[in-house]
Amino acid sequence: MTRNNVRLLLGCLLVASRGGAEMPSLSYNPTYSETVRFLVAAGEASELVSVATIGQSAKGRQIPVAMVHDPRVSPLEVTRILVLARQHGNEPAGTVAVLGLLKDIMAGRGELPAQLSRICLVIVPMINPDGAEANRRSNARGADLNRDWIYRKQPETQAVEYLFNLWDPHVVLDLHELHWNDKHGLNTIEAPQAGVSLAAMGDDSRRLQSLILARLKGAGFPARVSSWDESCNMNLCHRHYARDHGRVSLLFESERQGLRTPLPRRAAMHRIGLDAVLDYYATDGMELRYPRLALAPASPEGGPLMPELGANAAEGISLEARPAEPAVMIVSPELDRPLSGQVRLQVEVEGIGDLSYISIRIDGQSRFFSNRGPYAFDLDTARLGAGRHAILVRAHRRDGSVVEQEYLVTVS
Ligand SMILES: [Zn+2]
Known part of the structure; x- marks a missing residue:
């Protein structure tokens, strides 16, 4: 300074x-x-x-x-x-x-x-x-x-x-x-x-x-x-x-x-x-x-x-929020801690008006699809094996465009 x-x-x-x-x-x-x-x-x-x-x-x-x-x-x-x-x-x-x-x-x-x-x-x-x-x-x-x-x-x-x-x-x-x-x-x-x-x-x-x-x-x-x-x-x-x-x-x-x-x-x-x-x-x-x-x-x-x-x-100062930027996210569980056993991935979307469906890919493989909320997906982490895995969650709009978020997780 x-x-x-x-x-x-x-x-x-x-x-x-x-x-x-x-x-x-x-x-x-x-x-x-x-x-x-x-x-x-x-x-x-x-x-x-x-x-x-x-x-x-x-x-x-x-x-x-x-x-x-x-x-x-x-x-x-x-x-x-x-x-x-x-x-x-x-x-x-x-x-x-x-x-x-x-x-x-x-x-x-x-x-x-x-x-x-x-x-x-x-x-x-x-x-x-x-x-x-x-x-x-x-x-x-x-x-x-x-x-x-x-x-x-x-x-x-x-x-x-x-x-x-x-x-x-x-x-x-x-x-x-x-x-x-x-x-x-x-x-x-x-x-x-x-x-x-x-x-x-x-x-x-x-x-x-x-x-x-x-x-x-x-x-x-x-x-x-x-x-x-x-x-x-x-x-x-x-x-x-x-x-x-x-x-x-x-x-x-x-x-x-x-x-x-x-x-x-x-x-x-x-x-x-x-x-x-x-x-x-x-x-x-x-x-x-x-x-x-x-x-x-x-x-x-x-x-x-x-x-x-x-x-x-x-x-x-704007005390009220502006309209949400489009986002899709996994809100539960907390993915920065190691996962084990059965987990339920809960997905939320914000600011996506014309949502068609949600998809989840794990390590590049399609795993889940749903067009009906609330979006929750049961994952048996034992089937993934111990180590690092990439979870890609996508919100697909009706016009074909996609909003996505990737998470790197550890399975213990
Ligand atoms: Zn903290």
Whole structure:
């Protein structure tokens, strides 16, 4: 990030009129439009919060970002922390946690305002608004965003990469939740394994991991650590920012969703982790820990880098979805986990008005056809054999055109 770049950013983000904003209430599990209205109000109420958009989802919903920084301190002089929540639409705990943090800032609670001489936060509360609205893991095109970080084919991952390049954060935190069928079920903090070759900042991932683990256990949250090396799937966000950009990068997974782990408790786990990271970097700032980062190239000429989401932003942002882009997707089971035994593939289509039928090919062979919904296909994975398989689901229109989506799955 160049100085010029920073000035431009602040110029287009700072909202002239502050105060007097009504604080919208947040429900237990805030919807997209509640989240946007809350962010706009936060930007109006606090001089420490600026809001903007970084792009649009597949269905055309704006993806909001909130910057928490002291306007008297240059973002170049502090540790910049990027917090990503809700890549998976059915994992609301991260969203609830970061909105809670903003709420505390607006109420003047907590340590963060005083810490902003050393750190600043860039928060994306809802990367996948279409998935969040549908309570679905994938985006509106049926893509798992956290398996899209090598090529970044989806508008949501492209928007986050754009934000990353703009702010050049030192630290990336990606907030997720474990689902009811996860085998460990414990709050998990993942960092790169020792020995994964990273830039100077890589080691801090493991120090932070230990700190967060201790804080979680101290607060009565059962927790574990996990690690990855380069034989693991590198299509995940936190691995991408660690390996490809050399940043401190952690994955938080809150404990298994269930009756004893209601949403506020899962959000509390994320908040404990976040606060630990903020305390760590506020204690002694970037200048003590890292050499100054190489600066990103200058911004392109003209036009705001991030459209404003302040002042009259409630009008500027499209709270309602645009018509769906045509999509066909397998919504169940989750195909990024190994499959075994009998599974029922449930297929949904969106935005395909003149649908004729659905077909499924596995490893190039036609397996299923149906012209009557709901589209569910029983597959005996034992007949496929262990290993990797390609599932191609197609929606055929009456005019002969096709919308398709391919999934690579593992049968164990
Ligand atoms: Zn997730």
